[in-house]
């Protein structure tokens with residue numbers, strides 16, 4: 448079974464369209480795990496999910512699972528403009544981290560009702576169900592999935608997706624440096640168990656090192672911490688993700704060059720995530 452990843456949005460915090468973000472894209476987090484059958488697995492529902500939704504309609508995919516790392520708006524705000532919602536033959540399962548206060552449905556529907564949105568969720572024709580993410584790994588459509596809490600404000604998880612031949616860790620919003628990365632085993636690093644030995648890691652690299660000092664505790668990583676994290680957990684390939692909205696295409700290429708200097712040839716050269724990028728997972 449061949450599995451691909453397709454990046455539909457990799458911008459952090461807020462969408463950033465414009466002439467200087469054309470190459471890497473301005474849409475916020477959304478990644479599709481592309482399977483051979485007609486079921487879609489989607490990681491996060493940032494503004495990138497709008498174009499994915501149109502593509503799923505075109506492909507006739509009517510069974511869809513969306514896995515949310517957390518409910519910050521940059522990971523959720525595309526859901527209201529997700530075309531499959533408006534098809535009564537669609538079955539949509541939305542999975543997210545549990546909260547001790549409100550159900551996932553109640554938290555999401557705050558953003559899906561007046562005055563924040565003109566329609567009420569009751570008007571949606573698709574069959575939609577909300578689920579707390581399982582605490583233990585589970586299997587779906589021939590892949591194994593794991594969700595685990597990671598360091599970021601509010602209940603936030605990262606995901607590990609494993610196929611028969613390869614593994615992916617998706618950690619778009621993550622600040623493992625807060626608890627420490629160096630000189631500890633992978634299972635004592637935030638997100639370490641999710642990313643241990645992974646073939647591909649999509650990891651938060653929102654800041655240059657010189658910017659990070661003013662942003663400690665905001666929940667995001669510097670480029671050198673993203674590289675250090677992958678080295679510490681023995682991951683093979685780092686894809687730098689959750690780009691700072693202010694970061695132009697040319698500035699992202701400088702960030703990529705910085706990451707490559709830091710790896711010093713010991714890992715596969717890190718790459719900057721780009722909207723439309725397809726990664727073969729095997």
Ligand SMILES: [Zn+2]
Pocket residue numbers: 459460476519521522619620689
């Ligand atoms: Zn985010």
Ligand SMILES: [Zn+2]
Pocket residue numbers: 517519599620666
């Ligand atoms: Zn966040």
